[in-house]
Amino acid sequence: MIEARGIVKRFGAFTALDGVSVDVPTGSLTALLGPSGSGKSTLLRVIAGLEKPDAGQVLLDGEDVTSTPTQSRGVGFVFQHYAAFKHMTVWDNVAFGLTVRKRPRSEIKRRVNELLDLVQLGGLAKRYPAQLSGGQRQRMGLARALAVDPKVLLLDEPFGALDARVRKELRIWLRRLHDETHTTTVIVTHDQEEAMDVADRVVVMNAGLIEQTAPPRELYDHPANEFVMSFVGPVNRLGDTFIRPHDVELLLEPNGSTQEAMVQRLVHLGFEVRVELVRDDGETLSAQLTREQVEGLELQHGQIVYVRPTRQTVFTD
Amino acid sequence: MIGKYALRFFSLGYLAVLLVAPVGYVFWRTFEHGVGPAWDAVTTPDALHALKVTLILAAIAVPANTIFGVLCALAIVRHRYPGAGIVNAVVDLPLALSPVVVGLALLLLYGRGGWLAGHGVVFALPGMVLATIFVSLPFVVREVVPVLREIGTEQEQAAATLGASAVQTFVRVTWPAIRYATAYGIVLTTARALGEFGAVSVVSGRLAGETESLTLLVQDRYQSFDITGAYAAAVLLALLSMATLLLMTRLKPKEGTQ
Numbered sequence A: 001m002i003e004a005r006g007i008v009k010r011f012g013a014f015t016a017l018d019g020v021s022v023d024v025p026t027g028s029l030t031a032l033l034g035p036s037g038s039g040k041s042t043l044l045r046v047i048a049g050l051e052k053p054d055a056g057q058v059l060l061d062g063e064d065v066t067s068t069p070t071q072s073r074g075v076g077f078v079f080q081h082y083a084a085f086k087h088m089t090v091w092d093n094v095a096f097g098l099t100v101r102k103r104p105r106s107e108i109k110r111r112v113n114e115l116l117d118l119v120q121l122g123g124l125a126k127r128y129p130a131q132l133s134g135g136q137r138q139r140m141g142l143a144r145a146l147a148v149d150p151k152v153l154l155l156d157e158p159f160g161a162l163d164a165r166v167r168k169e170l171r172i173w174l175r176r177l178h179d180e181t182h183t184t185t186v187i188v189t190h191d192q193e194e195a196m197d198v199a200d201r202v203v204v205m206n207a208g209l210i211e212q213t214a215p216p217r218e219l220y221d222h223p224a225n226e227f228v229m230s231f232v233g234p235v236n237r238l239g240d241t242f243i244r245p246h247d248v249e250l251l252l253e254p255n256g257s258t259q260e261a262m263v264q265r266l267v268h269l270g271f272e273v274r275v276e277l278v279r280d281d282g283e284t285l286s287a288q289l290t291r292e293q294v295e296g297l298e299l300q301h302g303q304i305v306y307v308r309p310t311r312q313t314v315f316t317d
Numbered sequence B: 001m002i003g004k005y006a007l008r009f010f011s012l013g014y015l016a017v018l019l020v021a022p023v024g025y026v027f028w029r030t031f032e033h034g035v036g037p038a039w040d041a042v043t044t045p046d047a048l049h050a051l052k053v054t055l056i057l058a059a060i061a062v063p064a065n066t067i068f069g070v071l072c073a074l075a076i077v078r079h080r081y082p083g084a085g086i087v088n089a090v091v092d093l094p095l096a097l098s099p100v101v102v103g104l105a106l107l108l109l110y111g112r113g114g115w116l117a118g119h120g121v122v123f124a125l126p127g128m129v130l131a132t133i134f135v136s137l138p139f140v141v142r143e144v145v146p147v148l149r150e151i152g153t154e155q156e157q158a159a160a161t162l163g164a165s166a167v168q169t170f171v172r173v174t175w176p177a178i179r180y181a182t183a184y185g186i187v188l189t190t191a192r193a194l195g196e197f198g199a200v201s202v203v204s205g206r207l208a209g210e211t212e213s214l215t216l217l218v219q220d221r222y223q224s225f226d227i228t229g230a231y232a233a234a235v236l237l238a239l240l241s242m243a244t245l246l247l248m249t250r251l252k253p254k255e256g257t258q
Helices: A040-048 A090-100 A104-119 A135-147 A164-181 A190-200 A217-220 A224-231 A291-297 B001-030 B037-040 B047-080 B082-093 B101-112 B125-135 B138-151 B154-161 B168-197 B198-204 B214-223 B227-251
Strands: A003-009 A013-023 A029-033 A053-061 A075-077 A152-154 A184-189 A199-204 A211-215 A234-239 A242-243 A248-251 A259-269 A272-279 A284-290 A304-311
Touching: A003 A040, A013 A040, A013 A053, A013 A199, A013 A211, A029 A040, A029 A190, A029 A272, A029 B227, A040 A053, A040 A075, A040 A184, A053 A184, A075 A135, A075 B154, A090 A135, A090 B168, A104 A135, A104 A234, A135 A152, A135 B154, A164 A190, A184 A190, A190 A217, A190 B125, A199 A217, A199 A224, A211 A217, A211 A224, A217 B047, A224 A242, A272 A291, A272 A304, A284 A291, B037 B047, B037 B227, B047 B082, B047 B125, B047 B138, B047 B168, B047 B214, B047 B227, B101 B125, B101 B198, B101 B214, B125 B168, B125 B198, B138 B168, B154 B168, B168 B227, B198 B214, B214 B227
Parallel strands: A029 A184, A029 A199, A075 A152, A152 A184
Antiparallel strands: A003 A013, A003 A053, A199 A211, A234 A242, A248 A304, A259 A272, A259 A304, A272 A284
16 A cells, blocks of 8 residues: 655756645556656655655555655666666566575575566576667566565556557556556556556546546546546547547438538548548537448548537536 | 878878877887897886886875765766855866966975975875875766766666665666776876876975986986986886776777677
């Protein structure tokens, strides 16, 4: 269990965290999601002890660790840019936490081999980080962090420096790893798809504050406010009304509750097609349809269609 | 093509005229009459003593400036405190200041009537050591600072999260990253310590067989028209410097290992 209470952190005139409180239940995989500058990485670094908060408390398993130095907190930390020990082999990188603790050699050997197998780097133990791909380096970073059996595992944009395909592979792999080890894990990301995919709880942050904490599905279906609504997925904004593109229905004939719009552009994204529309009052919106629906409607550029939202959200302040 | 050869011709010509020719001439003049006279000139008691003094100066100044240099580089790069910029600038002072001024400053401070007079510093070995340390101080700092900046703090933070103490982090993470830069700095420090003339000249009192280093011996012999002796001592000095430079090329990391 990680408890952060009223964390304030300022960098000069910039307030990175403005009194943030968050609980991360034991065994959960929680994502801190937000745009850059929202304070999510700072919060993670405060939990790890890499930043000292100006106010507030950090508790790990009920113990106040606010003034405990990083090396005694028992946290595993994975960095966006790997922070690999460049002059050490993969094996020595993973063994580092155990060797500084002066564990017996036989135990180190057993544990490192076990972890290298877990992260599928068994054959590359003698390589140096420079000889690994980005994905392999980050798996090494994870094995290194897990070697010391951390109470909590903290990942700071761990897949941010990787290309899209490797990123997806690794997050599926991370999810499986978590299901096996059940280590309390916090992952920082600015990618809402990544957060929804990997985490069982998502904490949405903005401008040093928490906007909403909820499981992914609830976050998407019941966003607490405009910020969360537009951050966790694409959204059309018409006046005070928010409509998801997949909640826009297109008809060829008007039926009283529809509005006229013109097809401006058809964007084919494989199975899905994004239809960009402009209404007669000049407002633009996009609709997300399947390929079959678009073919059924025989949609064409410049065509007039009739738009009806099947579901819409209005936030009242 | 012509441009490429012109560039080579120009750069090699520049080196030949300004560096190789004078040094080569010294070697030629030294061994003009065979190795015998030169050998005799560098094995006189005064010459041997001067060699010893020079080696002692380097043996004290180099380790002192290495330890200080690494610590100072860490203080400049890794810590934020008011006045860090001033520290950074002060380190360069020995490069900017003429060695003669350094010598005079030491003379005023430790000499008769100075604030710290009467400790046997001036006109003795301690003064020469202080002068040598002063002039050869910036090199390790200047080599290590950019490397520390470049490697950043992430590896050190990673070590901390893995339970390493500050000392363990330095020994196992920071030091391996800066050791080549430190070695390069040591070589430059050594070359400067061996070759220092101005500051040492002022504080030494130039007592032959007592406070005379090799550089001072060269000038002393030259001024007393012992040309062969001066050349021989100069060659000895040059050989010492070349040995350190050679050591440096051996110490440079091979491509790709870092």
